[in-house]
Amino acid sequence: MEHDEARERLLAAAEALYYARGIHAVGMDEVRDRAGVSLARLYRLYPSKAHLVAGYLRARDARWRARLAGWVEAHAADAGPRARLLAVFDWLGRWFAEPDYRGCAFINAWGEIGPADDLVAAAVREHKELFRDYLVGLADGLEQPVDVAEQIQTLAEGAMVTSAILGGQAAVRARSAAEAVLR
Amino acid sequence: MEHDEARERLLAAAEALYYARGIHAVGMDEVRDRAGVSLARLYRLYPSKAHLVAGYLRARDARWRARLAGWVEAHAADAGPRARLLAVFDWLGRWFAEPDYRGCAFINAWGEIGPADDLVAAAVREHKELFRDYLVGLADGLEQPVDVAEQIQTLAEGAMVTSAILGGQAAVRARSAAEAVLR
DNA sequence: CCGCATCGAGAACGACCGTTCTAGGCTAGC
DNA sequence: GCTAGCCTAGAACGGTCGTTCTCGATGCGG
Incomplete structure (x- = not known):
């Protein structure tokens, strides 16, 4: 092997x-x-286990962002920034509906280990920063892309948490809020 | 004793x-x-430890909601639903700034234990439902209080997560988004 | 003052986890 | 064919955790 x-x-x-x-x-x-x-x-x-966990998180980060970017590319490639950012919530809705959805792996890892282990904490922070950067890129063309992207991220994180704990149509609600933010 | x-x-x-x-x-x-x-x-x-954890979560839930409600009462008691809901984010900002802020205890507990223990899972779910119900109450007077409250909750949960992991002014950003939702 | 029940402090137990060690087998070069 | 080096499977070790047990102290009714 x-x-x-x-x-x-x-x-x-x-x-x-x-x-x-x-x-x-x-x-x-x-x-x-x-x-x-x-x-x-x-x-x-x-x-050590911390190294393995950090490796798991980095691998999942790469696949997660690739899946998200692939969906947005396929469904809103040549659309404006607003449509691109809203497409993120459509993808979230599909993700939440998967039978093995268990919430955001990084939020969960943060809750389990948090700042107790530097390797794991760094992997979690990096993932959330990369997600933010991706949203900032999608917001390109808006007046205040960073502010908007961070508000969109807040909605996305909230949707992941709410969907994991309470279920329901968290992505749809977050999308409605995003429409208001993007108006 | x-x-x-x-x-x-x-x-x-x-x-x-x-x-x-x-x-x-x-x-x-x-x-x-x-x-x-x-x-x-x-x-x-x-x-068992699960009973103790569930007791901890229920006690914290009561104190957390009482603190939040106390603040909103003191600062936006006779204001309209929009000001009341925005006051929630002002309180979140103060909470996030406390030196021992470690994120939302319930989101963390969900990440650690999740649905593996029924007692803990129920305590977490109940807290999030009670938070939702409180926001629905604050939204009384708006056209669609439930929808608005759930969007506000999504923003609040996202702010707790983002603030815990990335720091920064998550409450301020969430408040801006809430203003857009409430417009 | 004695017997008895209750209670607290901490030892003890069994299970499990992360990590390391060992014994045995496979491969490859001569 | 033999030996030296690597690989694997799995035992072993030290530590920790949740939970239970032991044992001595204490308070109380008679």
Whole structure:
């Protein structure tokens, strides 16, 4: 087995288990079993659980933002900034409706570990900053793109939380609020 | 020591420790030490850690909503629904600026435990529902109080998350967005 | 003053977790 | 074919956590 293949298998296993059940509820043995990788190799690739968790978060960040950007590209590529930003909430609605939706992995990780571990905290902060930067890019052309993007982000984060805890049509409500912000 | 006094001391200790450091990072022994209560009595009052956590969340919910309502009462009592709802964000800004602000205890608890424990999940959901109901009450007089209140809640939840992870003036941005929603 | 029930302090227990170690097997070069 | 080096599976270790147990102290009725 190649080193990169083992790394991919570990990240896939970590993502499936950590996102579904939480980080502290999943032990290293379980990740190793699912990935089919020896414990020694796991610790050679990720010298501690914090490293593995940070790797999981970074991998998920990349895939999450790629999925979001792909959707917006496909549905509002040549639209104006307002339509592009509203498309974000359409994608959120589809995400929330997935059967294995468990909220935002980064908000959850923050709640579990928070600033107690620097590696994990940095990965969470980076993800939220990159999300913000992406929204700022979508807002390009508006009068105050940064302010608008940060308000849109606040709505998106709130929708993720509300949808996870209370369910319901959180994305639709957030989209309505976003329309007001963008008017 | 009275039973009720022991209960109060336990809840105060649990709140201080759990909110500051997270739930799974604080053991029962530490709660017992800070509360000055015997372990036997702790388990007589709360037959498991989940019960204690749920008790902590319910106590915090009551105090949190009372503080919020007190502020709104004091600063926008006889104002209209728009001013009352905006006052919520002024209070959030003051809360976020407290030195020991660690985000929303309920969002954090959801991220840590989530639906894995029914007692905790129910306490979290109930808090968010009560917050929603309070906002619906503040929105009384608007055309669509429920829709507006839920959009305001989305902004508030997003502000709590963003403020905890990224810092900055999340409450101010959320307030600006709320002004747009309420226009 | 004695017997009894209650209670508190902390030891003890079993489970689990992150991490390291060990023993055995496979591979490759000579 | 043999040996040296790497890999794996899984045992082992130290620590921690939630929970229970032990045991001695204390208060009280007779």
